[in-house]
Amino acid sequence: MMARLTSVSALEVLIKDILSRRDPQKTKVSVCSGTGCRAYDSEKVIDSLKAQLLHDGLNEKVEVVTTGCHGFCELGPVMVIYPDHTSYFKIKTEDVGDIISETLAQGKLVDRLLYVDQEGNVQAKEDDIPFYKYQNRVVFGNNQLIDPENIEDYLALDGYQALATCLGSLSPEEVLEIVKKANLRGRGGGGFPAGQKWEATRNAPGDVKYVIVNADEGDPGAYMDRSILEGNPHSVLEGMLIGAYAIGAHKGFIYIRQEYPLAVEHLNRAIEQMLELGLLGENILGTGFNFEISVHRGAGAFVSGESSALMSSIEGKVGEPRPKYIRTSISGVHGCPSDLNNVETWANVPVIINKGVDWFTSIGTEGSKGTKIFSLVGKVNNTGLVEVPMGMSLQDIIFKIGGGIPNGKKFKAVQTGGPSGGVIPEEMLDLPVDFDALDKVGSMMGSGGMIVMDEDTCMVDVAKYFLEFLADESCGKCVPCREGITQMLHILKMVCAGEGQPGDLELLEEVAAMTKDCSLCALGQSAPNPVLSSLRYFHAEYEAHVNEKCCPAHVCKDLITYHIDPAKCKGCGKCLRNCPVNAISGEKKEPHDIDLEKCTKCDTCFLVCPPKFRAVTKLSGNETLPVSDV
C-alpha cells in the first residue's frame, strides 16, 4: 500500500523515488495484451515467457510488462524489447525459447519474428516500420510502456504532473484559457471545442457541477477509446480531474460500455490506486480540491452515447435523448450543469498542459489541432489503431501506414464516421483528415472508425448495413428518425433483393432529406449520411441494382449465383466435401458443378477453393462465365 500524498511536492518526491528505482538500460519486454492480441493468445505467450525467464534465472535481469494495445493488431501478438526497440510480431509460445536464448541472452535477432514489408525489406526496430514511422503517437504512444494496472508506470512517464501543475500553480481560469487556446476539439465525432464546453459549464448557474467521460464507444468498427482505457486509464482520469478543476466540479461519471469488461476492470483498479495515493477524494495533494468518480456501465444502447441520453442513463433511466433547447452544459445530470467529453479528448488534456499550447497547436491544420486516433480496418493490409497528426491525407493513412489493399485488389472507398459518416471515393483520397474538410464532402471525422473498402465491397449493401444498425438502435422517440430510417431501409432492402423500381432512388433521397432535417438528435440527423454519400459518389452502382438487377461487387445475395469455372476447376473435391447442403457434384479430377436449386449461397465453396485455382465464381445480372476453349 502506498502512502497518501498530502502535497504537490510529495508527488514530486514519489516520482523521483520511482525513477531512481528504474534503470532505463534494463532489458524490458513489453507484450501487448489488448483485446486483439488476446484473441491471438498473447496471454499464453506472456505466461510462458515469465515461466522460462524464471527457469533460466533471468527474471531479475529482464522485466516483462503486460501492456494494453500497441496498435498493430494485424500482426499480433506484438512484442517490443527495450532499450533497443526491437519489435517482434505474430509470436507463438513456441517462439519464446528462441527469444530468450537469442535476443535476451545474446542480443541477437530472431529473424522469423521481424517485420517484413511488401518489398521484402526487414525492419527490426519499431520506429523504422512504416506502420509506426508515419504516426505521431501523442496520446497512444505510452500504451506500450505502461502496465495499466500499475500506477507507478504512469507516474514514471510524467503521470499526474499536469494535474500537479494545475492544482499547484494555475488558477481554474488559467487552465480553461490553456485548453481554449489549444483549440482542443471533441474527439467523439462532433468536433465541438472542449474549452467552450468547459466554459459554458463553469459559467452555468448552480453550485453542483459534473464532468463526464463518454466511453460509450458505439461505432461498430471503432475501438480506440477502449484501447486507451484498457492500456492507459490514468491518462483519461488525469484529464478528467484537470477538467473538473477548471470547471469547478467535484463529482465525475465515467459512462462505459459493459461490453468492455477489461477496460472497466482497469479503470476500477486505476481509481483504487488514485484513492490510495490521495489523487482522488478529499483535499487532493493537499490543495483543498475534492473530487470523486463513479463508474457507470452502459447496458447496450447506441443512442445512449448522445449527451442527454447518456445523462438520463446515468440516472438509472432509459437512455433516450431529449430536445436540447437547453444544453447539457447548463442542465445535465440531475438538472445540474454537466460537461461531457469523449475518452480521447480527456486523454489529450494532460499532454496539452505538460507540453504547452504552442506545441499542441503546431500539430494539425488551421481548424483541427493535435492528433486523431483511427481504427484503420476493413480491406487494408495493416489493420490496427493509428494516431496521426490532423491534416494527414487519407491516401497516406491508407497506403503509407496501412500498407494498401490486400490480395492485389483495387481500392474503392473509405468510410469514416461510422453510422453517422459517409463514404469517400478514390478521387478524394488527397483529402486531409480534418473536422471541416471531411464534413464538406458529406462524411465526418466521427469517433475514428476508418473502414477501407475494396472492389469486392458493394456500396448499396454498406448503406443498407448502416441503416440496419441504426434501425435497430433508433430509440423510436421521434417519428422522423424511427420512420425515416425504417423507410430508407425498406427501399434499400428491395433494391438489394432485385426488386428496386424506377423512382426508388429519388424517393430515397427525399426520405433522407426529411430524416436529416427533422430528427430530434444526432443519431437521426446523421443517419442518412451513409446513404446520401454513397448515392452521390456511387450512383451507377445503385442504378445497376435497380435497372439491371446486378450487384457489380457480387455481394447482394439475391442478385448473385455461384458457379464453378470448368476451365479452372481441377476437381480437387474441396468444395464438394465442404458444401453443407450437398449442392456440389463431380468426379475426382473432373470439373465440378453447383446445383443452383440446392445452393444456399453460404459462400463456403468460394472460401475453400484453393487460391491457385480460384474456380468458384460469382455472377450477377447478365454476366456469364468467361468462354474458354475447354
Next chain:
Amino acid sequence: MSYSLAKVDQIIDGYGADKEALVQILLDIQHEFRWLSREILLHTADRLGLPMNQLYNVTTFYKHFSLVPQGRHAVSVCVGTACHVRGATQLLNRVSQGLKLSPDETSADEKFSLKTVSCLGCCALGPVMVVDGKYMSNPTANEITEIAEECE
C-alpha cells in the same frame, strides 16, 4: 427455487438499494444468472420501490438484458463494419444454419444462444465468431459443425 433471491439482495445492498443504480444492479444480476426472470424483476422492483413498468422499460430498452433463459454456450458473430465488409453476413448465415438458430435465439435444449455483436476490436481477424470467449476467424460450415459438436 433454482436461483437465490438472497444473491439478488446481496447485489442490491451492494449499491445501497439506490434507485439510480437500477441499470448497474440489473447488469450484475444478469451477469450472475445469465437472464432476468420475472420473479427476480418483481423482487428487485419491490426492494428498490420502483414500479414494475420501469424495470420492463429499462430491460427491454438496453440490449444486454435478456428476459428469457440463455444457453450454456454463448456464440457471438461480430457484425461490426470491418467484419461486415469482410463477409460477416455470410458467416452469420453459416453459423445460423450450423446451429439451426436465428440471431437472438436460444436452442430448445438451452445448449446455445446465438447473438450478433457490433465490433469486438479484433478487426484483423474479421469476420469473427466467438464461442465462450474463444475467437475464430471466418470458420467454414464444417468447422462450425465441429465446434458445435465439441460443446457439451
